[in-house]
Amino acid sequence: MNSFLGALAWLADPANWAGDDGIPVRLLEHIGITAVAVFIAAVIAISLGLFIGHTGRLSFLVVSTTGALRALPTLGLLVLFALWLGIGIGPVIIVLVILAIPPLLAGAYAGVESVDRATIDAARAIGMTEWQILTRVEVPLGLPIIVGGLRSAVLQVVATATIAAYLPIGGLGRYIFDFLPLRRFEPVFAGAILVTVLALVLEGVFAAIQRLAVPKGVRILRGSPAALGAGRPARVEPAADSDGADSGGADSDRPEYGGGPTSSPPASHTHSHPTQ
Amino acid sequence: MIAFEGVSKRFPDGSLAVDDFTLTIPSRSTTVLVGSSGSGKTTLLRMINRMVDPTGGRITIDGDDVAKLDPVKLRRRIGYVMQNSGLLPHRTVIDNVANVPILDGVKKSEAHAHALELLDTVGLDRSLAKRYPAQLSGGQQQRVGVARGLAVDPNILLMDEPFGAVDPLVRDELQQELLRIQRELSKTIVFVTHDIDEAFLLGDQVVILRTGGIVAQAGTPAEILANPADEFVASFVGAERGRRALHIDAEHGDRVLVDGTGRVAGVLTDGPGGMAGTAAGSAPE
Numbered sequence: 085m086n087s088f089l090g091a092l093a094w095l096a097d098p099a100n101w102a103g104d105d106g107i108p109v110r111l112l113e114h115i116g117i118t119a120v121a122v123f124i125a126a127v128i129a130i131s132l133g134l135f136i137g138h139t140g141r142l143s144f145l146v147v148s149t150t151g152a153l154r155a156l157p158t159l160g161l162l163v164l165f166a167l168w169l170g171i172g173i174g175p176v177i178i179v180l181v182i183l184a185i186p187p188l189l190a191g192a193y194a195g196v197e198s199v200d201r202a203t204i205d206a207a208r209a210i211g212m213t214e215w216q217i218l219t220r221v222e223v224p225l226g227l228p229i230i231v232g233g234l235r236s237a238v239l240q241v242v243a244t245a246t247i248a249a250y251l252p253i254g255g256l257g258r259y260i261f262d263f264l265p266l267r268r269f270e271p272v273f274a275g276a277i278l279v280t281v282l283a284l285v286l287e288g289v290f291a292a293i294q295r296l297a298v299p300k301g302v303r304i305l306r307g308s309p310a311a312l313g314a315g316r317p318a319r320v321e322p323a324a325d326s327d328g329a330d331s332g333g334a335d336s337d338r339p340e341y342g343g344g345p346t347s348s349p350p351a352s353h354t355h356s357h358p359t360q
Numbered sequence: 361m362i363a364f365e366g367v368s369k370r371f372p373d374g375s376l377a378v379d380d381f382t383l384t385i386p387s388r389s390t391t392v393l394v395g396s397s398g399s400g401k402t403t404l405l406r407m408i409n410r411m412v413d414p415t416g417g418r419i420t421i422d423g424d425d426v427a428k429l430d431p432v433k434l435r436r437r438i439g440y441v442m443q444n445s446g447l448l449p450h451r452t453v454i455d456n457v458a459n460v461p462i463l464d465g466v467k468k469s470e471a472h473a474h475a476l477e478l479l480d481t482v483g484l485d486r487s488l489a490k491r492y493p494a495q496l497s498g499g500q501q502q503r504v505g506v507a508r509g510l511a512v513d514p515n516i517l518l519m520d521e522p523f524g525a526v527d528p529l530v531r532d533e534l535q536q537e538l539l540r541i542q543r544e545l546s547k548t549i550v551f552v553t554h555d556i557d558e559a560f561l562l563g564d565q566v567v568i569l570r571t572g573g574i575v576a577q578a579g580t581p582a583e584i585l586a587n588p589a590d591e592f593v594a595s596f597v598g599a600e601r602g603r604r605a606l607h608i609d610a611e612h613g614d615r616v617l618v619d620g621t622g623r624v625a626g627v628l629t630d631g632p633g634g635m636a637g638t639a640a641g642s643a644p645e
Contacts, residue, residue: 206446209411210460210508211436224450299450301492 091273100274105258107278113254114282117173118242121180122188125237129185130230133192137226138218146193150186158183158244166251176248183244184237191233195226227297235290242283246275256282361387361422362408362516362548368416369403369573377403378573380417385565387422387515390542390549392563394556394596400573401552405518408550409438421516436460439509439517439547443524445501447493447508453479454489457507464512471511478507481544483537499530506541519551523558535561556597560585568593 094100101107136142158179165175199222207221208214223230249257259275362385369378378400385391393401406412407419410431419426426434447456457478458471466474476486482503493501502522509517523531535558542549553559559566560581567578570592577589585604588594598604602620608628609618619625 200449202442202444202446203448205411206440206442207448209406209409209435209440209442209446211432211434212460212463213432216463221448301448301450301452301494304492304494 087269087273090270091277094270094274095277100271110254110256110258111278111282114242114245114248114256114279117176117180117245117248117253117255118238121177121241121245122184122234122238124177125181125184125241126188126234128181129188130192130233133189133230133233134196134218134223136189137193137196138214138222143193146189150190153182153186156182159247159250162247162250171251173248173253176245176251176253179247180241180245184241187233187236187240189233191230191236192226195229195233196222197226198229199225224299225302227299228294231290231294231297235287235294238286238290239283242286243279246279361385362550363420364404364407364417365420366417367404367407367414367419367573369400369407369412370415376572378407378414381573381575382417383567383575383578385548385550387548388546389564390551390562391565391567392551392553392559393567393569394553394559394563395569396554396571398571399569400571401554401569402520404569404573405520405550405552408516408518409435409440411435436464436512437514437516439512439514441502441505441509441517441519441522443521445493445505447501447504449493452490452492453484453496453504456493456504457511459508459511461511475507475511478510479504481510481541482507497530498526499534502526502534503537506538510541510545515548517547517549519549521553522551524553524555531558538562560597568596 095107103109133146136146161182162175162179165178169175169178196218203225204217204221207217212220245255246257246260248255249259249261252258252261256275256278259271259278263269263271263275364381364383364385367378367381368376370376381400381404393404395401403412407414408421408426410426410429413427447453448459451459454472454475457475458466458468461471461474462468476489479486479489484500484503484507488496488500493504496504505522509519523534526534539562549562551559551562556568559568563581565578566581566584568576568584570576576596577584577593584593584597585599588597588599591600594600603623603625605620606617606625608614609616609624615628616624617626617628
């Protein structure tokens, strides 16, 4: 508890909010690393997921990659890539991209897959091209689930981006990795708190975006306004690691995504570092 | 004119849905394909706009082999109406109706204006234009489906059990509306149903199919009723059970009609303008 209060005191110290290693700089670095990794992963995984969902081809890829990629230990992978490519931002981004691909792929695939086959058949029968069916029917109707995949990916990456400091690049992880050997636990705790708060804020933002992603005509279909409330879209989200209380078993209702031992809530990474 | 010439369809799983089917569908009239499930009627319908490609034989529209036409262009000049409307749930009524014309390059304002006229045509209030499909009743959705089918002003309208999922009263209403629309527009309509009464009401030509897309009998409703080709047809139209043989039942007065099963079938009136009889097989015009 003293360490916690110490961390709060450290966070309150204006000195820690200035300079090249101040909190705003580290925060921006952290968000930047997350954004770049999720963006690259999204370009790869969402296009692949949409292709698989639309054509029904290669769907085994979704099951196998989501399972296999999730089983990879992120830190071990980081060391491997660092030995191979040298110290730098490259290995960090690669590792985070690998981490973000499974939820994005699964979300894009499941989003397209969730659209009523009769609706797609009708769209084709009236003369929409395959591209028009994808962009004007499948993506808009599957958007809440696609965004769900993005939400999940962002959450996992923002928590895991902490390890960028291991090389040492930047981001909020620097407070953890730099001060742990010095046994100065206030900044270590403060770093963990900052990562957690950032993760929670992003979670809230994406939960809101996911809700807004439900097309209006579909919201009506679901009936009463109460049905629009908390959790409705989240329940169909591919990897709902994010939902606080029930996060432990969130994968169990979608067995095809192979929730392995690595699918535990990402927030636990940040909590566990200070105690190592 | 649509012509099926020795058309077969074997699905990848090996099942033969249609075997050597030949039929000519005349222009500007309604042809109804009727049969039970497994008769291949929907498969036949979907071959016309290349939603299904035959594995043998060919289909021509006014002499052009459809296999040589681009499927998207072909589908855009053929109206398609299906069960459960198939409307896009995230688009409003007017956007659904104007969808294909806009994709075809018609200006949005023009397409919307035309879509509103089409709502009039199918008997829908223009105030529904901004609603979403989920806000409409089943019957209203089917009307929007018909309006969408008519949006590109097609010569051909394919209808796949369009009234199969609405309740009987609404179905009667929609059938009458379709007859009215057809009187006004004279499209080449190909209509699929499993309901023989619906077939006799709507069809200028009725084609009764048995399993595997084999034509049991094709002709006008009157021809089929007067001379069922075989026992299968007789049984299918209900003639075998006496449902099509009506007599005046003296016990109920001299105007009540009873069929061979003893069911009271309707009332004899002075002309077609009288009370709408339930006597099946009455000619639509």
